[in-house]
Structures are given as C-alpha cells and as structure tokens.
Amino acid sequence: MFPKPKILFSWFVFLLSFASLFLSSWIILPAPNMFLLTLAVGAPEISPWLLILNLLSLLLSFLYIRRRKIWRLCFIFSSIGLILCAWVLVNIPLTQIQMAKAMQQGLGTNYLEQIPMQVRAKMQTHPFNLVNFFGGIPLGKTRHQKDIIFASPAGVPLKMEVYQPPEVGKYPAVVVIYGGAWQYGNPHANSEFNQYIAHQGYTVFAIDYRHAPKYQFPAQLDDVRTALNFIRKHAAVYEADPERMVLIGRSAGAHLAMLAAYQPDAPPIRAVVNYYGPVNLVGGYKTPPFPDPINTRAVLKAFMGGSLEELPNQYQIASPINYLTHPLPPTLLIYGSRDHLVEARFGRQMYERLDNSGNTAVFLEIPWAEHAFDAVFNGVSNQLALYHTERFLAWALFKQ
Structure with a gap:
C-alpha cells in the first residue's frame, strides 16, 4: 500500500525545511573543502531567497502538518534558518553605515x-x-x-x-x-x-x-x-x-x-x-x-x-x-x-x-x-x- 497523500506531503515539508536549514547554515559554517566552499560563498549572497524558502517551509508546516514530532522538527529547522538569513539582512544597514564612514575617512568627507x-x-x-x-x-x-x-x-x-x-x-x-x-x-x-x-x-x-x-x-x-x-x-x-x-x-x-x-x-x-x-x-x-x-x-x-x-x-x-x-x-x-x-x-x-x-x-x-x-x-x-x-x-x- 502507498502512503497517504497527507503523510507524503508532511515528509515533503520536512525535507523542505531541512534543506532550507542546510543551505542557510553555510551562512555561518566554515567550509572544510572546495566543494563545500561554493555553498559557504553563495549562501549569504542569496539570503533573501533562503529567507523566502524558510518562511515557506514554516508556513506549510503550520497549515498542513498535524503529526506533532515532524511539525516540531520543521518548526525548529525553519526557525533557525530564518534567524541565520535575517542576521545578514538586518546587518546590511549597519554595514553600509560603517562602509560609508570608511570611505569618508579615507577619501575625505x-x-x-x-x-x-x-x-x-x-x-x-x-x-x-x-x-x-x-x-x-x-x-x-x-x-x-x-x-x-x-x-x-x-x-x-x-x-x-x-x-x-x-x-x-x-x-x-x-x-x-x-x-x-x-x-x-x-x-x-x-x-x-x-x-x-x-x-x-x-x-x-x-x-x-x-x-x-x-x-x-x-x-x-x-x-x-x-x-x-x-x-x-x-x-x-x-x-x-x-x-x-x-x-x-x-x-x-x-x-x-x-x-x-x-x-x-x-x-x-x-x-x-x-x-x-x-x-x-x-x-x-x-x-x-x-x-x-x-x-x-x-x-x-x-x-x-x-x-x-x-x-x-x-x-x-x-x-x-x-x-x-x-x-x-x-x-x-x-x-x-x-x-x-x-x-x-x-x-x-x-x-x-x-x-x-x-x-x-x-x-x-x-x-x-x-x-x-x-x-x-x-x-x-x-x-x-x-x-x-x-x-x-x-x-x-x-x-x-
């Protein structure tokens, strides 16, 4: 017998939340080799896309998953991913202020x-x-x-x-x-x-x-x-x-x-x-x-x-x-x-x-x-x- 559609969808959302967290984690994880370096380079640069992906997995888990253990894992994975992506986006204005000051300090106000x-x-x-x-x-x-x-x-x-x-x-x-x-x-x-x-x-x-x-x-x-x-x-x-x-x-x-x-x-x-x-x-x-x-x-x-x-x-x-x-x-x-x-x-x-x-x-x-x-x-x-x-x-x- 094939699994019920609701169960299959629950596992899909679980995998989506896990994948979102995995990709987002390279915003802070150091890459030990050249293969993983590609992820470490790219993850912070596409953080707005990853933010959307984490939000989507979180929303789907709220709306459609009823199995408590999987829902809890999806919530944890998506929440951590959201925090990592938000860290980049929230820091953009502060980083820009610091960069503007450095330009003025070096080249003149x-x-x-x-x-x-x-x-x-x-x-x-x-x-x-x-x-x-x-x-x-x-x-x-x-x-x-x-x-x-x-x-x-x-x-x-x-x-x-x-x-x-x-x-x-x-x-x-x-x-x-x-x-x-x-x-x-x-x-x-x-x-x-x-x-x-x-x-x-x-x-x-x-x-x-x-x-x-x-x-x-x-x-x-x-x-x-x-x-x-x-x-x-x-x-x-x-x-x-x-x-x-x-x-x-x-x-x-x-x-x-x-x-x-x-x-x-x-x-x-x-x-x-x-x-x-x-x-x-x-x-x-x-x-x-x-x-x-x-x-x-x-x-x-x-x-x-x-x-x-x-x-x-x-x-x-x-x-x-x-x-x-x-x-x-x-x-x-x-x-x-x-x-x-x-x-x-x-x-x-x-x-x-x-x-x-x-x-x-x-x-x-x-x-x-x-x-x-x-x-x-x-x-x-x-x-x-x-x-x-x-x-x-x-x-x-x-x-x-």
Whole structure:
C-alpha cells in the first residue's frame, strides 16, 4: 500500500525545511573543502531567497502538518534558518553605515562632491536594492572585443578582452585582473562586472597572465606589466586615456594588481582596487586559515616554486605589504570577515600600513562574506561592494 497523500506531503515539508536549514547554515559554517566552499560563498549572497524558502517551509508546516514530532522538527529547522538569513539582512544597514564612514575617512568627507554630477547620475542610488537582487543589476549596452593578443611570452599567447561604452569617445582605463590561485582562470571572468563598469563610462581591459605551477613568480607580474605597456601604447585604438588608469584585481589578481601598481618604475596608475587579495605571502604561509579549503601552503609553493624556508627573499619580494617605501596610488581594499582563503586580517594589516605611511587607503569589511563573494553579481555583498567601488573609481578618475 502507498502512503497517504497527507503523510507524503508532511515528509515533503520536512525535507523542505531541512534543506532550507542546510543551505542557510553555510551562512555561518566554515567550509572544510572546495566543494563545500561554493555553498559557504553563495549562501549569504542569496539570503533573501533562503529567507523566502524558510518562511515557506514554516508556513506549510503550520497549515498542513498535524503529526506533532515532524511539525516540531520543521518548526525548529525553519526557525533557525530564518534567524541565520535575517542576521545578514538586518546587518546590511549597519554595514553600509560603517562602509560609508570608511570611505569618508579615507577619501575625505566631501569626496562625493568632487565627482561630476553627470558621473554620479549613472551610479547605483542604493547600496542594496531588492529589485536588483531578484531581477538582476542592469548592465547597459557596451561594445565588446575579445581574443586580443597582447604578448606571447615563452610561446604562450596572452589575450585580453575590451569592454567600451556604447558611444565613441575617450575614457579612463580600468584594467581588470582575474583570480584563481595564480593557477587558473581567464579574462572572461566577471564579465558582468566588466560590462557594468564599461557602461558607466570607462574602457575596461580584462587581461590574461601565465599560470602556475608551470610558470612561477615573477612570470605573472611580468605579464601584467607587459599588458599595461601594451594598453598605454595602443590606448588611442581602444579610446582609452593612458594617464587615467586604475587596476582592479580579485584574489590572486588583486595581488598582481597591487604589485604592478606599487613597483617603483610602474606607469602612472591613479588607483588600485583589491578584492580579497593576498598582501603578505610570508604571513599567509606561516599562519594559514583554519579550515584551509585550498591548502594555502601548497598554492603558495606552486606559485613561488618552493616553500618559505627555501625562498624567503622571494616571498618578501612577492608581498605588496613590503612596498611602502615610496608614495603609492590610492588603494581600496574589500574583504569578507568570513574569508577562509585570504583572511580579512591581512587586508586590515595592509590598510593600517598604508594609512600609517601617509598613503590614501580605504578598508571595507563585509561581516558575512566569504572569499569570492562577488561571484553572485546581484548578491547582497557584491551590491555593497559595487556601490562603493564605482564611487572610488569615479573619485580617482574624474575628481575635479
């Protein structure tokens, strides 16, 4: 005999409430491996959807479940899930206040007034918008070119993608460097971000570099510097202003962006944006995160060609935090408090060193965010980060 429909539905609601709690739990649980890291990254970013899912399971259990033990479990599961999701959403206003204060502290209380009105008019009007969360952040029309070869070191063709505003003109240059533990990735990564920024009035260059372990440091830095020289030489072709250039990187790409911008002989760079990038390779090797889902020491060994004990000087040279001996471009650092690949304490340390050495810097920390939080482009954390990133870019490249 088949179970009665009411019993089947009760078990369906039970499984729904359990699944909702399981997904919501990764808002606070640290991921022990790369498979579960995807859940830890995504859960807080889709917390409004998870909130709805928990509410739905709670409502269904109230209305249709009569079996006391299952109802009690459904109620417990859904309630815990709701609390976890609500923690993220309730903290959005407070986090935004703290981020706004950090921007004013780093750039000046009137920094927004230095941005032309026509530039400000294109920006997001709210740090977090539920309409954009559910419907997507509008990207706007752009021109897009890909597979542009800018160099072939050791016979490896390095390509870039270029995103331009729809109208012909001359625009500030934004160079974007993807992450991937220096071992994988391509210039098409974060294409939504590149398209969005280009529509705001920038020429965006998404560049490539050789990957470890086959090619080790400083090959990646050399490739970034080669790309910058190529962009400056061919700036007119891509309607870019080589004297108004910003570097943006994520994770390993942020590390390379900072290193390239901080070199004493770097070309003119107006600013650097660091999304959760390694800044102190010595410290990262000595005190890896726990849990350590990517095996930090193994990643650093592959990138550097050996351990810290074997190559102490190379680890020092490869750490942006050691380049504070001369004036540096303004730097925006964005980290998640729950990052278990590159811990936020390193970003905070970098900010303090920059600030104490007289350089302009802004440190933004998102309490619930994991590494690569902006992989969900319309997610909670990326909306906050994008809101302040576009203001930092405009301040650095358009200020009057």
